[in-house]
Amino acid sequence: MRSINRISITDEVVQQIRSEILSGKYKIGDRLPTENDLAKELAVGRSTVREALRMLKALGFIKSHQGKGAFVEKVTEDSDERLRDWFASNKIRLADFMEVRMALEPLAVRLAVERASDEEIANIEKILEVFEGAVRSGNALDLALTDEAFHTGIVEASKNNLLIMLNHTITEYFRDYRVRSFAVKENAANALIPHRNIMAALNARDIAAGTRAMMEHLELSLEDIDKVTS
Numbered sequence: 001m002r003s004i005n006r007i008s009i010t011d012e013v014v015q016q017i018r019s020e021i022l023s024g025k026y027k028i029g030d031r032l033p034t035e036n037d038l039a040k041e042l043a044v045g046r047s048t049v050r051e052a053l054r055m056l057k058a059l060g061f062i063k064s065h066q067g068k069g070a071f072v073e074k075v076t077e078d079s080d081e082r083l084r085d086w087f088a089s090n091k092i093r094l095a096d097f098m099e100v101r102m103a104l105e106p107l108a109v110r111l112a113v114e115r116a117s118d119e120e121i122a123n124i125e126k127i128l129e130v131f132e133g134a135v136r137s138g139n140a141l142d143l144a145l146t147d148e149a150f151h152t153g154i155v156e157a158s159k160n161n162l163l164i165m166l167n168h169t170i171t172e173y174f175r176d177y178r179v180r181s182f183a184v185k186e187n188a189a190n191a192l193i194p195h196r197n198i199m200a201a202l203n204a205r206d207i208a209a210g211t212r213a214m215m216e217h218l219e220l221s222l223e224d225i226d227k228v229t230s
Contacts, residue, residue, distance in 0.1 A: 007145050013052035021061055032070045058176035087228040097174050098222045109210040111158035121202050124153040128199050135188050143182035187224045
């Protein structure tokens, strides 16, 4: 299960590369150093660099070309207008993802309630604490990383390998939504109470409360997509 330290290190690497792009060190079309070179330069593992580059891709800063590397795609933050345009153009695709999540994640939380160890539940709760701190600070990147870790932690605690594999695939494609969604402050606030409700159900080992809280959370997320585009 993904640890808090892993989230923190990934965040630091994302922020470092992002700062270099925003500062003008890299311009649109420039090729970033290889994963190996970045790992050596930043003194982290290649897997951390790879995950950071995925986040930067989701943020729209870079674009990957098979066999050629990662290239700078933009050098400024998204404006509110660009965020709305992105959500509007991806609304149907996002709705499809949410429908699949509504099928899989209530099952995941039900199985996690039954099968998770006390240690796994404690780790999920620690992730929630970091998420709450990110809500207070308004850091969209931290929110995206910890939200992903929170939901992934629940799926992994289900001990269902097929569910874990499906979640991995969905998470990869859903990452760009997460980072853009949490750039909208209301979305972060709207996720806080549902996350707490899910956590309370896990601690209480309450299957009905857990599945209900997860569905309510995902339904609210779908409403948030509609609000951004309306």
